[in-house]
Amino acid sequence: QSVLTQPPSVSAAPGQKVTISCSGSSSDIGNNYVSWYQHLPGAAPKLLIYENNKRPSGIPDRFSASKSGTSATLDITGLQTGDEADYYCGTWDIGLVARVFGTGTKVTVL
Amino acid sequence: QVQLVHSGADMKKPGASVKVSCKASGYMFSSFDINWVRQATGQGLEWMGWVTPNSGNTGYAQKFQGRVTMTADISIKTAYMELSSLTSEDTAVYYCARSFTGVEKGVDYWSQGTLVTVSS
Numbered sequence: 001q002s003v004l005t006q007p008p009s010v011s012a013a014p015g016q017k018v019t020i021s022c023s024g025s026s027s028d029i030g031n032n033y034v035s036w037y038q039h040l041p042g043a044a045p046k047l048l049i050y051e052n053n054k055r056p057s058g059i060p061d062r063f064s065a066s067k068s069g070t071s072a073t074l075d076i077t078g079l080q081t082g083d084e085a086d087y088y089c090g091t092w093d094i095g096l097v098a099r100v101f102g103t104g105t106k107v108t109v110l
Numbered sequence: 111q112v113q114l115v116h117s118g119a120d121m122k123k124p125g126a127s128v129k130v131s132c133k134a135s136g137y138m139f140s141s142f143d144i145n146w147v148r149q150a151t152g153q154g155l156e157w158m159g160w161v162t163p164n165s166g167n168t169g170y171a172q173k174f175q176g177r178v179t180m181t182a183d184i185s186i187k188t189a190y191m192e193l194s195s196l197t198s199e200d201t202a203v204y205y206c207a208r209s210f211t212g213v214e215k216g217v218d219y220w221s222q223g224t225l226v227t228v229s230s
Contacts, residue, residue, distance in 0.1 A: 032214050044222050045205070050216035098169070
């Protein structure tokens with residue numbers, strides 16, 4: 001069902017950086033803002049980024065994101081063990097007239 | 111603070127319907143959309159649709175059209191999602207989540223989720 005493609009997993013040592021990509025098309029990412037979500041096991045998903053690169057109050061600046069054309073990227077710097085979670089991109093698809101999420105990326109801290 | 115709280119977990123038999131509630135607090139319920147998102151075990155997030163409490167307007171993912179109904183009762187700040195003709199593939203954690211009406215700013219508050227199990 002997902003129309004946004006993410007790598008299944010990424011990993012890095014504590015303190016290092018990971019980058020998660022999100023690939024879409026002209027009907028979704030190419031035509032709307034991208035959001036990013038962190039989903040810890042057993043918890044409610046949390047909004048990390050909205051409008052491509054803005055952080056809600058309380059989200060540390062270790063989380064940053066960008067968008068270019070039909071792709072988006074989430075960077076996590078200064079990786080911490082507490083960052084181990086699944087991460088999803090999301091946007092609105094004007095063709096489907098639906099909200100769409102990415103396939104999800106599991107971040108592992110080595 | 112913003113909170114979205116479900117009724118308890120539910121178990122249904124195949125072919126039955128389930129109605130999940132989502133009670134909101136801490137914000138003006140009528141001013142935001144409520145989205146419904148589900149996650150089956152080992153799977154990703156799957157958007158099901160939205161309801162605008164103020165107008166009752168809805169939008170459903172194509173996959174669920176004809177099988178899902180989303181409503182909201184402003185007087186008790188509660189949104190509902192009813193899914194019919196259940197199969198085992200509907201076994202999932204169901205979330206309700208808030209988003210801005212008419213503006214794409216993501217989904218900013220989510221419930222803890224409620225488990226719906228479909229089993230004979």
